[in-house]
Amino acid sequence: MTKDTTVITVPSHPKYLCVVREVSAKFAKVNGLDEAAVEEIRLAIDEACSNVIKYAYRGDTDKKIIVRFRMKRNGLEVIIEDNGIKADPGVIRGRDMDEVRPGGLGVHLIRRAFDVFEFDERKEKGNRIRLFRELRR
């Protein structure tokens, strides 16, 4: 395993989201990110994994989600992988923030924490999301 890398695999059950949050926060913290950044990252990764459960696995709790954390020289990279239904990145957008309705906030919370939020199109089955937060921001 590369230095400054952590990998976790969790079942696609919402009860394991707290495990993802805990590891996300600790990983960011031990790598020197400040408290505000840690909170944003924790929430964003939770939102991304919730979307995997909801959309890629359609609520199936018996699948798995792999989350890889890597501290690079210029920032924090998080890769989230599933083997569920392929997402269409073109249709993923948050709600208009002036609109008051349930839903559509998660994407905004992910983009708030990460400078890069992209799908790796090379993955044939399932999804591989790459999140990257620059250290200088």
Add this chain to the structure above:
Amino acid sequence: MKIEISDYNGTKVFGISGDIDMNSSPELRRELLDLVVRKVPVLLVDFKGVSYIDSSGIATFVEGLKGMMPYGGRLKFFGIPQGIREIFSFSKLDRVFEIYPSIEDAFNR
């Protein structure tokens, strides 16, 4: 997450503690909408014990508020920790929800 429903001078108080996330928000939704269908006129929500909220929790409260608006019900929050207040502010929902510092303020206004 734990929900305790109590009474403050005749007004229902929803005391929530712990994490509100995709795992716990269905229970929150059930409890909240149960009061909304019974047309509770005012609901005070105590956030002091809430350690975390995600978009599913926020969406649940938006749904509750939307359910209360047609009959003139009021959903009032108090004791929101700073980190959670920031999420309401970021999502511009601090302009939509009634947010008060204390139960007395929430009750009296």
